[in-house]
Amino acid sequence: MNQRPIRTLIVDDEKYSREELIFLLQAYSEIEIIGQATTGHExxxxxxxLQPELLFLDIEMPGMTGTEVASVLKEMQSPPYVIFATAYPQFAVEAFQVQAKGYLLKPIxxxxxxxxxxxxKTLKLSTTGQQETTEISQGKLxxxxxxxxxxxxxxxxxxVYRDDKNTKVVTSDHSYETKMTLKELEARLTPFSFFRVHKSYLVNTSYITGMNPWFNGAYQLHLSGSTEQIPVSRNYVKPLRAKIEL
Known part of the structure; x- marks a missing residue:
């Protein structure tokens, strides 16, 4: 079974170091870089x-050091894996005291x-089953x-849909905005019976009550408790039917 790419955040106060690491990580299809930060507080x-799964973290940064960031993460329910990337070998012991999973010296x-x-990858594979069970039973957005x-x-x-530059999350009685992209929400919601039906729409399949032909092989969905007509691109019609039909 293929794993989804590991959502990764790069943290370093030096622009050149961030760019070098990003360049190196582009060679790994299993890594998806979702953002950068230049300080510990950021x-x-x-x-x-963003809730990354993996953090490449510099140690010597102004204001809040990398090990201080890692100490904060230890208090989170599902903290990301931490890999320290630093020019200073003397912090290795301190790094592993805050449960780092790796320690890379620059130049990497x-x-x-x-x-x-x-x-x-091995760590993620060993915990995926347990994490998905927890997310399905307890996770909230x-x-x-x-x-x-x-x-x-x-x-x-x-x-969920993309409206110009905004992402909207729709319930039976309200529409909410979120800063997350549709791709990020798709990664989180797919285990909960959500399915991408259009480049701009993600649908909870448990609400689907009907599907009508539209044009050029596309369809429109009817959802329980909603008057919205959700477009289904023709490329998604067959996989959608395979997912929802007995």
Whole structure:
């Protein structure tokens, strides 16, 4: 079974170091870089927002060091794996005290990087089953509304769509905006019976009640409790039917 790419955040206050690491990581199809941060405080904020699975983290940064960031992460319920990438070998002991999964010295050796990524793949594979079970039974999606955060259970969500530059999460009685992309939401919601039916739409298949022909091989979906007509691109019609039909 193929694993989804490992969602990865790069944290380093030096632009050249970030660009070099990103260049090296582009050779690995199992790595998906979802963002960058230049300080420890920015890193914590982006970890909360983007929920990466893997963190490449510099140690010597102004304001908040990498090991301080890692100490904060230890308090999270599902923290990302931490790989320190630093020019200073003397911090290795301290790094592993905060449960780092790897320690790379700059300039980064490509063979060591490969070994590190293989190690992370093994760790992820060993915990995927347990994590997916937990997510399916307990996971909730955080969305912001009027300055507060609302937690939605996946079964409350009828569909998600991209509206210009905004992503909307729709329930039976409300529409919420989120900063996450449709691709990010697809990765999180697919285990909960969600399916991409169009480049701009992700639908909870448990709400589908009917599908009518539209034009050029495309269809429109009818959802329980909704008056919306959801477009289904012709390329998605066959896999959608295979997913929802007995």
């Amino acid at each position: 890193a914590v904020a982006k970890i909360i927002e 050796d490509e063979s060591q990087l490969t070994e590190t990524i293989e190690h992370i 955080a969305v912001e509304t009027e300055g507060s955060i609302i937690f939605l259970a996946p079964e409350q969500i009828q569909f």
